[in-house]
Amino acid sequence: MFDYGKKTYIMGILNLTPDSFSDGGDFSNIDIAVNHAKEMIKEGADIIDLGGESTRPGHKYVDANEELKRIIPVIKKLKEEINVPISVDTYKADVAKAALDLGVEMINDVWGLRKDENMAKVIAKYDAHVCIMHNQDGTDYDKDIMESMKEFLQESIDIGIKCGIDKNKIVVDPGIGFGKTFEQNIEVLNRLHELKELGYPILLGTSRKSVIGHVLDVEPKERVEGTIATTVLGIRDGIDIVRVHDVKENIRAAKMTDAIYRR
Numbered sequence: 001m002f003d004y005g006k007k008t009y010i011m012g013i014l015n016l017t018p019d020s021f022s023d024g025g026d027f028s029n030i031d032i033a034v035n036h037a038k039e040m041i042k043e044g045a046d047i048i049d050l051g052g053e054s055t056r057p058g059h060k061y062v063d064a065n066e067e068l069k070r071i072i073p074v075i076k077k078l079k080e081e082i083n084v085p086i087s088v089d090t091y092k093a094d095v096a097k098a099a100l101d102l103g104v105e106m107i108n109d110v111w112g113l114r115k116d117e118n119m120a121k122v123i124a125k126y127d128a129h130v131c132i133m134h135n136q137d138g139t140d141y142d143k144d145i146m147e148s149m150k151e152f153l154q155e156s157i158d159i160g161i162k163c164g165i166d167k168n169k170i171v172v173d174p175g176i177g178f179g180k181t182f183e184q185n186i187e188v189l190n191r192l193h194e195l196k197e198l199g200y201p202i203l204l205g206t207s208r209k210s211v212i213g214h215v216l217d218v219e220p221k222e223r224v225e226g227t228i229a230t231t232v233l234g235i236r237d238g239i240d241i242v243r244v245h246d247v248k249e250n251i252r253a254a255k256m257t258d259a260i261y262r263r
Contacts, residue, residue: 001085001105001129002046004201004240007262008231008254011087011243012040013207014050016070017062034077041084043248047106047241048082050074051089055110055178064094071095075102087131093118100126110178111135112156124164131171131203131241132156136179145184146194149174153198171241173203177210185211189230193237205243206230207250228253236261 002009014037037048052070053062062070071088078086079102087106088099093116096107100122106129113120113132123130134149141148153172161167174188174195189211195202206212212226213219224246231242231250235257244250 002201002240005262007258008235008239009046009241010044010247010251010254011047011049011203011241012037012043012045012247013243013245014040014048014074015054016050016052016074017054030073030077033074034081037078037082040247041082044251045084045247047085047087048078049087049089049106049108049243050078051108052095053090055089064092067092067095068098072098072102075099075104079103085129087129091115091119093122097122097126100128105129106131108173109133110175112152113159114156120160120163120165123160124166127166127169129169129171130160130165131173132160133173133178133203133205134175139179139181139184141184145180145187146191149188150195150198153195157198157200167200171201171203172198173205176204176206182211182214185209189233192234192239196238201240202234202238203241203243204230204234204239206234207242207244207246224249232257 014033016033050071052067085105087108088104089108090096091109091111096119107123108131109119110133112135132153134152157170160170172195176185207227208220208223212223216223216226227244228250231253234242235254242250
């Protein structure tokens, strides 16, 4: 599905939540959501990542039934009308199973296979791709932050492989904005290249996040230029996938950066 190293893949964000920090409620209608996915694909998105529960700081917990109610109708319609891979952003095994039953190709787990002990088994059963993200409660680290992150991610990778997940279908994510202060997010972005030591493709998700808002002092939908800056620097440091709201702008920046760094 992916030939990492040849190009930077663009993952378009499709939020099906009423309380997302950036576009909450914009795509809660099925037809609007599907049309937005099609528009992102037209702009060049390689994969669509949809989620039924916001993971922003202070988000309201959504149970599996509500999450499924939000995503299943959209997945069914997308599978009929688009031909790019679909990722589902969830940390619940029951939600992942229902999505994979419908042919979803990737699970994007913001808790790195740790929140639900059945998640890795479900992903392995369906031989699906998985994005393992670094996350933690609080922002205290008992050692160097990158060493802590690599340790967490390696442990999650080991959990996945032990359960039968194909190691060639694992992607890691530094989890910008999760369990990190502004200063820690900046440090991680400055040291992204160190994650390559794990030997797995890297996904970067900074799109419209507060770390950009903190620097630029602008609202979420005004953070496209800041997001592009992280996309370009991320590619320089070896990332393979960028997860973004603004596909057209980021894909243009990624193509130009790929032309320089992936010659």
